[in-house]
Structure formats: C-alpha cells, structure tokens
Amino acid sequence: MTGGGPIDVHVTALRSALRGPGRLKRDLLAEARDGLLDAAEAYECDGLPRAEAERRAVEDFGPVADIAPGFQRELAVGQGRRTALLLFLSVPPTAFLWNLMWMISPEPSSLTTPKPAWFGLLARVVDYSQLLTGLTGAVVLLALGRGLRRLRRPALVTRSLGLFVCLGMPMTVAMCMALGLTRGMSDIFADWPGTALGAGSLALWLWQLYSATRCLRFAGAVTRADPAHSRSYA
Known part of the structure; x- marks a missing residue:
C-alpha cells in the first residue's frame, strides 16, 4: 500500500484505526482493498478517469469511522x-x-x-x-x-x-x-x-x-x- 491514490490512502487510514492479530488484520485489509479495486475498475469501465473511479469506490465503501467498528469486532x-x-x-x-x-x-x-x-x-x-x-x-x-x-x-x-x-x-x-x-x-x-x-x-x-x-x-x-x-x- 505504497501508492497515493484514494484507495491506498483509505486502506492505510483503516489499518491505522484497527488493532488485532497481525495475519488476520492483513487478510481483512487485503480483502477490503481488493473490493475497492474491483469497484474502481467497474467505474472505469463506465468511462470515469482512474482517480475519480477510486474516489467513487471509496465513497461507496464508507468512511473509516463507519466501517472500522465492524472490522475491529472481527479482529x-x-x-x-x-x-x-x-x-x-x-x-x-x-x-x-x-x-x-x-x-x-x-x-x-x-x-x-x-x-x-x-x-x-x-x-x-x-x-x-x-x-x-x-x-x-x-x-x-x-x-x-x-x-x-x-x-x-x-x-x-x-x-x-x-x-x-x-x-x-x-x-x-x-x-x-x-x-x-x-x-x-x-x-x-x-x-x-x-x-x-x-x-x-x-x-x-x-x-x-x-x-x-x-x-x-x-x-x-x-x-x-x-x-x-x-x-x-x-
């Protein structure tokens, strides 16, 4: 997660908000990132530029404050x-x-x-x-x-x-x-x-x-x- 796109920034923020077993945390974050990338690719297929497609995918996924509790419970x-x-x-x-x-x-x-x-x-x-x-x-x-x-x-x-x-x-x-x-x-x-x-x-x-x-x-x-x-x- 070294890139600076909206997806990478969002996943990095989510990672900082979570506390849990290392391997499980990495798996959950990887799953979240894969889902965001798939959503962004779908928006790209509809004609949106890459940056806008990632931004839309992040908006659909939800802010960190809203999604972090569910991830934290799983951890x-x-x-x-x-x-x-x-x-x-x-x-x-x-x-x-x-x-x-x-x-x-x-x-x-x-x-x-x-x-x-x-x-x-x-x-x-x-x-x-x-x-x-x-x-x-x-x-x-x-x-x-x-x-x-x-x-x-x-x-x-x-x-x-x-x-x-x-x-x-x-x-x-x-x-x-x-x-x-x-x-x-x-x-x-x-x-x-x-x-x-x-x-x-x-x-x-x-x-x-x-x-x-x-x-x-x-x-x-x-x-x-x-x-x-x-x-x-x-």
Whole structure:
C-alpha cells in the first residue's frame, strides 16, 4: 500500500484505526482493498478517469469511522478464537503430564510425614480448575465459530475470556506452587523430564497470559472504535 491514490490512502487510514492479530488484520485489509479495486475498475469501465473511479469506490465503501467498528469486532473475535484454541489444546495435556509426573516420581523421604489437611482439597481444586479452563476454551471456540451468528456481542465473549484467564491463571499458578513446595518440587526437577515439563509449563502460562491480555486489548478497541453502539453490538 505504497501508492497515493484514494484507495491506498483509505486502506492505510483503516489499518491505522484497527488493532488485532497481525495475519488476520492483513487478510481483512487485503480483502477490503481488493473490493475497492474491483469497484474502481467497474467505474472505469463506465468511462470515469482512474482517480475519480477510486474516489467513487471509496465513497461507496464508507468512511473509516463507519466501517472500522465492524472490522475491529472481527479482529477481536479472531483473537478470542486463538486464545480459546490455545487453552483447549494446552491446559488438559499439561495437567495430565503433571499428574503423571507426580505419580511416577518417588516422594522424598524427608516429606513422607502426613501432609496438611488442605493438601488433598487443594489438589482437587487445581485439577477441577484446569478441567474448567480446558472446557471453557472448547465452549468459547464453538461460540465464536459455529455459534457466532447467534451472538449479539461476540467481542464481549472475547473480553470475558481474557478476564477469565488473567484473573484465574495467577490463582492456579499459586496453588500449583503451594502443592509443589509441599510435595517437594526439587525432587521433580532433579531429572530432565521434570525440568522440561516445568520449563514447558512456564512457557505455556506466559503464552496464555499474553494471549489473554490481547483479548482484552482488542475487545476494548471495539468500544473505542464505536462508543455510541458498543453496548448493542460489541
């Protein structure tokens, strides 16, 4: 988009107004530009000069302030799908691998004394919370996929998912650390499988948190793009 014609100027302005996943944003802008070029070519076939044909195509397409909210909603939904897929594919396998690691790793002899009364309860809470996170990812993925046409406020689903992860993940990590310290994490990390699992879990946690913050950012941009209609259509 290096040209200076009305179409290039309009698409560049639209790009500056949008916030979203890079690849999806490029695809949407390319689609918009292709549509504008097709419209301009149709006007040229009717005898208009190129510059006037592009100007007419841009007028038909609409000003950035009017069209940006629709594009921004689609970008927010795209980020919601990405985050939901990440949760669905990463949380349940990670929980399974940790449970397997705890079962096959011998407990240090220094920690064979009875554990605190809260240990078993907290372990179950962690298991259920991880199951809930995986199921939430699956439900949101379906809602923002096949169920998208039935949603009046899809960006709100993306925002809610971001909040769910940003608020719930620190609690889950804290509970896992409490269980690990009571159980003896140094014994788990003594061998390379435990070290690899720990490093992989940390990387996934950071990735999930990063993806969730992007959900909040891009869904919030829907309101900023169209504050007058955000309550009805976000």
